Amino acid sequence: MKMFEKNKEKMKEKMEPDKVLRFAIVAVILLFLIGALIIGTRMMNPRVDATEGVKKLTELEDANVQKIDAQIQELEQTEADEATAWKAKSAKEKMDGCIVLGDSTALGFRQNDILSKSQVKSKDGATVSDAEGSGLNELLTAVTEAETAPQKLILCIGRGDVAVSGETADAFAANYKSFVEQVKAALPDTKVYVCSIPAYLSLTSTGDATGSADSDTDSDSDAKDTTDNSDSKSSTDSKSSTDSKSSTDSKSSTDSKSSTDSKSNSDTSSDESSLSKMSTALDVTSYNEALKALCKEEKVKYVDTTDLTDASYFGEDGSTMTKAYYEACINKILEAAFRNYVIQ
Known part of the structure; x- marks a missing residue:
């Protein structure tokens, strides 16, 4: 028994180094495998040198910036050329494809040769308060039945409503709204613009009309006494003289x-x-304020001409507009309808 235990101890002592050796071998193998795995992973996913890539991106960025700058300059030059060409055109050329519709105010554009006959549809006395009876609806029908619908329709109406119908600003705006809605329904692809009612000079x-008092010239001449009393010697002469004087006084x-x-x-x-x-000399301020509110509600453009009040824009009666007025007014319309260009 003692011999068995003694041999067991010897065997145990002999196996202890083998156990350490096996552990070491296993550890080495594990380290080798881990190292191989790391090397394999790096070989499969090699690290990219980004220096060259960054250099190329920088070059491309510089090239793109230069290209974009060149394109911007080209666009700016094109716009400048278009603006120059636009300014050189006449009002008739600029308003190609547009129509001014309304009363005598609209008629003035044609009478003063600002626009051509085909670009103006007007009738003296046309009103929104009586669109049918005054001929306004007839003008709209002529526009809608044309072969080509206008790109832009500028409404110049209101003077007749203010000066003749005597309607309040609210009633006027209600009638104007009905007509605008009628226009939008008949010409859905046409942009509508509403001009303010021209001011009257105070x-x-x-x-x-110029603000100075009129000078009256008295052309009447005093009666001249032509009686001759030098030869009153006889009673006959005296009587004749008396009769003559009486006749002269009576005539005088x-x-x-x-x-x-x-x-x-x-x-x-x-x-x-x-x-x-x-x-x-009527006050149109309240009517124009009503028109401005109407345009905002109907989403149409309001063309404000109320600052055109210089005396040179009106005739002696203070209400008839001159050619100078229409030249200034057409620029207001063009500025509203073609905002991409500077109007001078």
């Missing part, structure tokens, strides 16, 4: 009365003329 009490009195009546009639006529001129 006239003086004598009706002078008659002429004087006639002159007074004539001057009185002239003054009365002048007063009536002044009153007539004063009756045209």
Whole structure:
């Protein structure tokens, strides 16, 4: 028994180094495998040198920036050339494909040779308050039945409504809204623009549109006494002289009365003329404010011409617009309708 235990101890001591050796061998094998795995992974996914790639990207970026700058400069030059060509065109050429529709205000563009006959559809006295009876609907029908619908339709209406119908601004705007909706339904692809009602000059009490008082020239001449009293020696002569003097005085009195009546009639006529001129000096401010609100509601462009109030824009009556007015007004319309160009 003791011998068995002794041999067992010897065997145990002999196996201990073998166990350490086996562990070491296993550890070495594991390290080898791990190393091989790492090397294999790196070989399968080699590290890329990004230096050359970054260099190429930088070159491409510089090239793109230069190309983009060149394209921008080309576009700017094209726009500048187009703007120059645009400015050189006449109003008729700029308004090609557009129509101005309305009352006597619209008619003025054609009468002053600002636009051609085909570019203006107008009728003196046309109103939105009576679109059917005043001929406004007829004008719209002529536009809608044309072979080609206009790209832009500019409405110049309202003076007749203000000066003749006497409607309030709210009633006027309601009628105008109905007509705008009628236009949009008939011409769905046409852009609609609404011009403000031209202002009236504020006239003086004598009706002078420029603000200075009218000067009245008295053309009446005093009656001249042509009686000759030098030869009154006889009673016959005296009687003749008396009769002559009486006749002369009577004529003088008659002429004087006639002159007074004539001057009185002239003054009365002048007063009536002044009153007539004063009756045209209407305030359109509230009507234009109503139009501006209407345009915002209907999503159409409002063309504001209310600052065109210089005396040179109006005739002596303070209401009739001159060619200078229409030249300024067409620029307002062009600026609103073609905002890509600078109008001068």
